[in-house]
Amino acid sequence: MGSQLRPLLRLVGVAGLLCGLVVSLLLPAHANESDTSGRTVEVSFLHALPEDDGFARVDVIIGDRRVFRSVAPGHMRETSLPAGSHRIRIVPAGSSAGSPTLLVSSRVRLRADSNVTLALHTTENNEATVTSFRNKTRTVGRDMGRLTVRNLTRGPEILVRSRGDAVMEKIASAEQGMVGLLAGKYPLVITSQGNGRDARTRLSVKIRNEPGRSDMGNNVIVHLW
Structure with missing residues (x-):
């Protein structure tokens, strides 16, 4: 079956x-995708870790700011961020940025005037990771x-x-x-x-x-x- x-x-x-x-x-979008004159990026965060493997709600910390709180598996949140390089840390909901249970710590570069999805998921080795996808407009x-x-x-x-x-x-x-x-x-x-x-x-x-x-x-x- x-x-x-x-x-x-x-x-x-x-x-x-x-x-x-x-x-x-x-x-x-009506603007040219290669145009980098803007200063912001439309960012979506998708929690795609399997809950049945013990991955529950998470908080997303970008830079020093907790941007998303208590995101459940299978849910998506959206925000706007300044273009440039950002450090992203993902922790269990309610945990501190320095928590020993830190799930992911990575750095992404966001291009001005773009629209991206940051997907939290597991690798073939069952390790949590974030993959950045650019949404074509x-x-x-x-x-x-x-x-x-x-x-x-x-x-x-x-x-x-x-x-x-x-x-x-x-x-x-x-x-x-x-x-x-x-x-x-x-x-x-x-x-x-x-x-x-x-x-x-x-x-x-x-x-x-x-x-x-x-x-x-x-x-x-x-x-x-």
Whole structure:
């Protein structure tokens, strides 16, 4: 019998929790992605450590400031930060920055005017880590939007299919796949094979784009953890 992968469906902007899916909305930016004249970065933090492995709520300390408090597994928080290099420490909720139970300490560089997701997940060696993903906000093409799938499992590659066909290359752990799709509804089947069994999840996503417009496609982001 196959097991179930845990999907977090993301359309960045409007956050919520529905049947294990984190939903928000990411619309295209009209500025050039290479423009670094701005001073801030839109940052999302995703807690994708498995709760059944003992990873419960966490606090996120960026620099000397506790930016997020008591983030539960499967939940996402958003904020704006100054562009530049930042030290990030993640501790169990309520712990001090110097706690011996520190989960992760790393440094990330945030580019001005960008939109990023910092995903807390486990490696194949069951160690906590943070991976930074840049969320694409540029257009794909007329009547099109973008599908992004991120593999935050510690297992093998995942494969994304729609109506029997693979929609992108296999995605390794801590990596992502992206594809431009015509506007419409797409039933997805995401599978992973490992330890002699298949893990599978099914979901439906909707790619939106106003008719005849090339600058209004959304970016549907699915995190598998």
